Amino acid sequence: MKDPLIVVLLSTAVIAGTPLLFAALGEILSERAGVLNLGVEGMMLVGAVSGYIATVQSGNHWVGVIAALGAGGMMAAIHAFLSVTLRANQVVSGLALTIFGTGLSAFLGKGYIGRPVPDVFKPVEIPVLSRIPYAGKILFEHDSLVYLSFLLVIMIWIIVFKTRWGLNLRAVGENPAAADSMGIPVYLTRYLCVISGGMLAGLGGAYLSLAYAPTWVENMTSGRGWIAVALVIFAVWHPGKAIVGAYIFGGVDSLGFHIQAMGDKALFLKDVSPFFLQMLPYILTIIVLIIVTSETKKRRVGTPASLGLPYDREER
Amino acid sequence: MTTPLVKMVSITKRFPGVTANKDIYFELRPGEIHALLGENGAGKSTLMNILTGLYMPDEGDIYIRGTKVKFSSPRGAIESGIGMVHQHFRLVPTFSVAENVIMGSGDHGFFVNMKSVEEKLARFSGEYGINVMPGSKIWQLSVGEQQRVEIVKMLYRGTNIMILDEPTAVLTPQESRELFATLRRMADMGKGIIVISHKIQEVLDNADRITVLRDGRYVDTFSGKDTDSRKLTMAMVDRDISFGQNLADKPKGNFILRLKGLTVLGDRGQKALKSLSLNLCKGEILGIAGVAGNGQKELAEVIAGLREVAAGDIEVRGERFTGKSARAMIDAGISLIPEDRLGTGLVGPLNIMENSILKNYRSGEVASGWFINWKRVREYAHRLVDKFDVKTTGVDAPVRMLSGGNLQKLLLAREITNDPDVIVAVYPVRGLDVGAIEFVRNILLRQRDTGKGILLISEELEELFMLSDRVAVIHEGEIMGILDREDFDLERVGRLMAGEREEGAYERAANR
Ligand SMILES: Nc1ncnc2c1ncn2[C@@H]1O[C@H](COP(=O)(O)OP(=O)(O)OP(=O)(O)O)[C@@H](O)[C@H]1O
Ligand SMILES: [Mg+2]
Numbered sequence: 001m002k003d004p005l006i007v008v009l010l011s012t013a014v015i016a017g018t019p020l021l022f023a024a025l026g027e028i029l030s031e032r033a034g035v036l037n038l039g040v041e042g043m044m045l046v047g048a049v050s051g052y053i054a055t056v057q058s059g060n061h062w063v064g065v066i067a068a069l070g071a072g073g074m075m076a077a078i079h080a081f082l083s084v085t086l087r088a089n090q091v092v093s094g095l096a097l098t099i100f101g102t103g104l105s106a107f108l109g110k111g112y113i114g115r116p117v118p119d120v121f122k123p124v125e126i127p128v129l130s131r132i133p134y135a136g137k138i139l140f141e142h143d144s145l146v147y148l149s150f151l152l153v154i155m156i157w158i159i160v161f162k163t164r165w166g167l168n169l170r171a172v173g174e175n176p177a178a179a180d181s182m183g184i185p186v187y188l189t190r191y192l193c194v195i196s197g198g199m200l201a202g203l204g205g206a207y208l209s210l211a212y213a214p215t216w217v218e219n220m221t222s223g224r225g226w227i228a229v230a231l232v233i234f235a236v237w238h239p240g241k242a243i244v245g246a247y248i249f250g251g252v253d254s255l256g257f258h259i260q261a262m263g264d265k266a267l268f269l270k271d272v273s274p275f276f277l278q279m280l281p282y283i284l285t286i287i288v289l290i291i292v293t294s295e296t297k298k299r300r301v302g303t304p305a306s307l308g309l310p311y312d313r314e315e316r
Numbered sequence: 317m318t319t320p321l322v323k324m325v326s327i328t329k330r331f332p333g334v335t336a337n338k339d340i341y342f343e344l345r346p347g348e349i350h351a352l353l354g355e356n357g358a359g360k361s362t363l364m365n366i367l368t369g370l371y372m373p374d375e376g377d378i379y380i381r382g383t384k385v386k387f388s389s390p391r392g393a394i395e396s397g398i399g400m401v402h403q404h405f406r407l408v409p410t411f412s413v414a415e416n417v418i419m420g421s422g423d424h425g426f427f428v429n430m431k432s433v434e435e436k437l438a439r440f441s442g443e444y445g446i447n448v449m450p451g452s453k454i455w456q457l458s459v460g461e462q463q464r465v466e467i468v469k470m471l472y473r474g475t476n477i478m479i480l481d482e483p484t485a486v487l488t489p490q491e492s493r494e495l496f497a498t499l500r501r502m503a504d505m506g507k508g509i510i511v512i513s514h515k516i517q518e519v520l521d522n523a524d525r526i527t528v529l530r531d532g533r534y535v536d537t538f539s540g541k542d543t544d545s546r547k548l549t550m551a552m553v554d555r556d557i558s559f560g561q562n563l564a565d566k567p568k569g570n571f572i573l574r575l576k577g578l579t580v581l582g583d584r585g586q587k588a589l590k591s592l593s594l595n596l597c598k599g600e601i602l603g604i605a606g607v608a609g610n611g612q613k614e615l616a617e618v619i620a621g622l623r624e625v626a627a628g629d630i631e632v633r634g635e636r637f638t639g640k641s642a643r644a645m646i647d648a649g650i651s652l653i654p655e656d657r658l659g660t661g662l663v664g665p666l667n668i669m670e671n672s673i674l675k676n677y678r679s680g681e682v683a684s685g686w687f688i689n690w691k692r693v694r695e696y697a698h699r700l701v702d703k704f705d706v707k708t709t710g711v712d713a714p715v716r717m718l719s720g721g722n723l724q725k726l727l728l729a730r731e732i733t734n735d736p737d738v739i740v741a742v743y744p745v746r747g748l749d750v751g752a753i754e755f756v757r758n759i760l761l762r763q764r765d766t767g768k769g770i771l772l773i774s775e776e777l778e779e780l781f782m783l784s785d786r787v788a789v790i791h792e793g794e795i796m797g798i799l800d801r802e803d804f805d806l807e808r809v810g811r812l813m814a815g816e817r818e819e820g821a822y823e824r825a826a827n828r
Binding site for chain 1: 331368370371389390391394400402406407408409410411415416418419420421422424425426427428469
C-alpha cells in the first residue's frame with residue numbers, strides 16, 4: 001500500500017527535525033539558566049564526527065551516541081568555564097567554540113570521509129502505536145533516537161516546569177542575585193545546564209551522522225546549529241513548542257528532496273531552483289524571528305531576564 | 317544577660333579603591349528592633365551583606381548565638397536563620413509570589429505542586445498577619461506588596477534574624493507605619509530585627525537601639541529612649557545641618573511649560589494620565605504630591621519626550637512640542653532627574669567621564685566635529701565632581717560603584733551644568749542621607765532663584781511644603797487640586813491624595 005503524500009512529507013519532517021530538536025532542547029536548558037550558547041553548531045559537528053568515528057571503530061551505534069554526548073559535553077564545559085567562571089562575553093565564547101568545533105571536526109574526520117557506518121540506526125515500529133492511521137506512520141515508524149527525543153521533550157518539560165530543580169534553574173536564569181540569596185548554587189546550576197545542553201547538541205550531531213545521512217561529510221550540519229538557536233526563540237524557551245518548531249523546520253528542510261523525487265508530478269514546483277529550496281529553512285528562520293520577537297515584546301513572555309549576563313556576587 | 321543573636325567584631329571589608337567597613341562592631345539582641353544608621357556610603361549595606369554571606373569580610377569575626385561562624389555563601393547564613401530584604405528587591409518578576417517564596421528551599425518534595433504550596437502559603441502568611449496573594453506574579457504587585465513578599469520569604473525560611481535594607485524608602489507613610497507594626501510583632505516573638513535607615517525620625521520612633529556608622533567606621537550604639545535627633549545627626553555627619561530658607565512669594569515669571577489635556581498610556585496600556593492640565597512658570601517650584609504610582613512617572617517621562625502623547629498638547633515657551641523626541645526636549649532646555657538613577661539617569665558600567673557628557677557630547681565644549689576630545693571631557697568631569705563634591709575614587713570609575721547619594725550628586729551636576737530652563741525632578745532625595753538631602757534641596761532652591769521652572773515630584777509632604785511655591789495633587793492620573801503656598805495644609809492635601817476632588821481644580825490648573 002502506498003502512503004498518501006502528506007504522510008510521507010510529515011514523516012520525513014520528523015526525521016529532518018530530530019537533530020534540530022535535540023540541539024534546541026539543549027539550548028533551552030542552557031538559556032533557561034541564563035547562559036547563551038552560540039557554540040551549538042560547533043558542538044553538533046564535534047558530536048557528529050565523534051559519534052561517527054566511535055561507531056566505525058566499535059561497530060556499535062550506542063557507543064557512538066555515548067561518544068557524541070561526551071564530546072558535546074566537553075565542548076560545553078569549555079563554554080561554561082569561560083562564560084560562568086571567567087565571566088567572558090558569552091557571545092564571543094560561543095562563536096569561538098563554533099569556529100573551533102568546525103575545525104576540530106574536520107580534522108578528526110579526515111581519515112573517515114566516505115567510510116560506511118557499520119551500525120546505522122534503523123527504523124523500529126512501535127507495536128500498537130504504529131497502527132494508528134496516519135499518525136502511526138508519521139510518528140511511530142522511526143529509529144530509537146527519535147523515540148528518545150520524544151521522551152526528552154516530556155522529561156525536560158516536566159523538569160523545567162514541574163520540579164524543584166526547574167524552579168531553581170529558571171530562577172538562576174531570571175535573576176541570579178535573587179536565586180543566590182535564596183541559597184541556590186548559581187554557578188553549579190549554570191554549569192550543569194550548559195553541559196547537559198552541549199551533550200544534547202552533540203547528540204543532535206550524531207543523529208545526522210548515524211541516522212539521517214548516515215555518513216560523515218565535512219561541515220555536514222550546514223547551519224542547523226544556528227537554526228536550533230533561532231528555534232529556541234520561536235519556541236519561547238518551551239520544550240513543547242520546540243518539538244513543533246523543529247518539525248516545521250524539518251519539513252521545510254526536506255521539501256527540496258521531495259520535489260526532486262516527485263519529478264513531473266511536482267507540477268510547477270519542479271521548475272523552482274533547487275538552490276532556492278535549500279534556502280527555505282534559513283529564510284523561514286528570519287521570518288519567524290521577526291514575527292516572534294515583535295510578538296513576545298508585546299506580551300510579557302520570553303527571554304530569561306538574565307540571559308547572556310555573567311553573575312558576580314560582589315559586583316553591583 | 318541573654319547571649320546576643322548576632323555579634324560582629326572588628327569587621328573590615330575592602331573593595332578596590334575603598335574600605336567600605338573598617339573595624340566595625342555590631343550586636344543584635346533577641347526581641348529588639350535595631351536600627352543601623354549612617355550617611356550614603358557609610359557601609360551599612362556592606363556590613364549586612366557580610367552578615368548574610370554575600371560578601372566575605374577581609375577581617376573580623378561573626379558570632380551567631382555565641383558560636384563563631386564563617387559563611388562562604390548565603391546558604392550558610394540562611395541555615396543560621398539569617399534573612400535579608402535587600403535595598404533592591406531580590407525577586408523574580410515573572411514568577412508568582414509562591415514560586416519566589418519556595419525557590420531554593422528543599423522542603424516541598426521534588427515535584428512541586430504549586431496549588432498546595434499556594435494554599436499553605438496563604439495560611440502561613442495569614443498567621444503572621446501579612447497579606448499576600450500567593451498566586452499573583454511579582455510584576456503585577458506594587459512596591460509595598462513586593463516588600464511584603466520579601467518578608468514572607470524570610471519568615472517561611474524560619475528566619476529569626478531579619479535584616480531590612482532601607483525598607484521605607486519606597487513606601488508611603490501609611491505603608492511604613494504598617495511595616496513597623498509588623499516588625500514589632502516579629503520582635504515580640506523573640507526575633508531580632510535590623511533595619512537600615514537614614515531617616516532619623518523614623519529610627520527614633522521605632523528602634524530599641526541604634527548603631528551609627530560613619531565613613532565605614534563604627535561610631536556608637538545608642539538606646540532609642542536616651543537619645544534625640546540632634547545627637548544622632550551629630551554622630552552621623554559630624555557637622556551641623558541647616559536647610560536653605562525658602563523665600564516664598566518670589567515674583568512669578570511667565571509660563572514656561574504648559575500641559576494641555578494630556579492623556580498618556582502606562583506600561584500596561586492603561587491610561588496613566590487622564591486629560592491632565594498643568595502650567596509651570598519661570599522661577600517657581602511646582603510640587604506634585606501623590607501616592608507613588610498615580611501617574612508621576614509617566615508625567616515626568618512624557619515631559620522629557622520619553623513617552624508618547626496619546627492626546628493633548630505640550631507647550632514650551634508657547635511653542636508646541638507635542639510628540640517631539642527626547643533630544644528635541646533636551647535642546648528645548650528640559651532636564652529630567654529621573655527616579656531610577658541607574659536606569660534612566662546614568663549608565664552603570666560607563667565611567668564618570670562618559671556619563672558626564674551623555675547629554676552634551678555634541679557641544680563644542682567636549683567635541684570637535686565627529687570626535688570627542690577626551691582630554692577636555694576629563695577636565696569637564698573633574699569640574700563636575702569638584703563642584704558637586706561627588707565622592708569617588710576617580711573619574712575613570714564606573715558609576716555603578718558610587719553610593720546612592722553620590723549618584724544623585726553626579727546626575728544633578730550633569731543636568732544643571734547644562735543650564736536647563738525646566739527641571740523635572742522625580743523623588744530627588746529618595747534614599748539619600750541628611751547631608752545629601754540638604755545638598756540636593758539647596759540646589760533646587762538656587763536653581764529656582766535663577767529663574768528656572770522646577771517640577772518637583774515627591775511623596776514627602778513636608779519636603780513639598782518646604783520647597784514648593786505651589787503644590788498640585790495627583791491621583792490616578794488626574795490633578796485633584798492645586799494649592800498656593802499660603803493654603804498648604806497637610807489634612808487637605810491628604811484628602812486630595814486619597815482621591816477627593818476639589819471644586820474647580822481643572823479651571824485653576826488651566827487658567828492660573
Ligand atoms: N560591590 C562593591 N564594589 C565596589 N565598591 C563597593 C561595593 N559595594 C559597596 N561599595 C563601596 O563601599 C562603600 C559603602 O557602600 P554601602 O553600599 O555599604 O553604603 P551604604 O551605607 O549602604 O550607603 P547607601 O545609604 O547609599 O545605601 C561605598 O563607597 C561603595 O561605593
Ligand atoms: Mg545601602
